[in-house]
Amino acid sequence: MGARRVSTNGWLFWLAQHAKLGLVLLDEAVQNGVENGMLRAFVLASRKTADFERQDFKEQLSPNVSDQEFVQLVGAYNDFKIYNGMSLKAPPDVAHANFLRHRGLPDYGVRKKNPVKTHRVTHCWSCKNPLDNKVEIECVECGWIVCTCGACGCAR
Incomplete structure (x- = not known):
């Protein structure tokens, strides 16, 4: 196309x-x-x-x-x-899938915080937004916190 x-x-x-x-x-x-x-x-x-x-x-x-x-x-x-009442921002799981797809990477999905891992607070490497794994989801493949922009550690 x-x-x-x-x-x-x-x-x-x-x-x-x-x-x-x-x-x-x-x-x-x-x-x-x-x-x-x-x-x-x-x-x-x-x-x-x-x-x-x-x-x-x-x-x-x-x-x-x-x-x-x-x-x-x-x-x-x-x-x-x-x-038309549509969302401007994609839900985090959709944003993550699109982020990976845009970079030609496979999407293995997302999960809630791994209960074995400790509480983590950081920022997104891509857009610099603050991240907290008590709030945000994690990437199944790399284990990083998924930002609302869709970024995780897979693209690093």
Whole structure:
């Protein structure tokens, strides 16, 4: 697919220029309920989502999205999500899976704090947010505390 893959607020999006529709955003999280052979995309020009025939739509995509267009498109999509009562931030388990996927790493899942381990307080190596394993979940693979941005020790 000719699209720019980005991760923001724990969500994984694909941004692209569509030959007829202009800037579009594809969000895996909103594909539930879409008929087979179709996909749902956010179209910047209309500031709403619509369903399209998957193959035809993908053939008309180009990944040429500038940083300025990225900001404009994701900002408009976030406004759309707020208006429609959708979460701006991905749940930590989804953010973690998307973080690993964006880096081509396998996702072995998350767990509550290992009861054998002691209480840990630290900060995220990726975004510097404070972390506490009494509150946050841990990565099954590396055992690190998973940040709300999705980062763990697997990508270090």
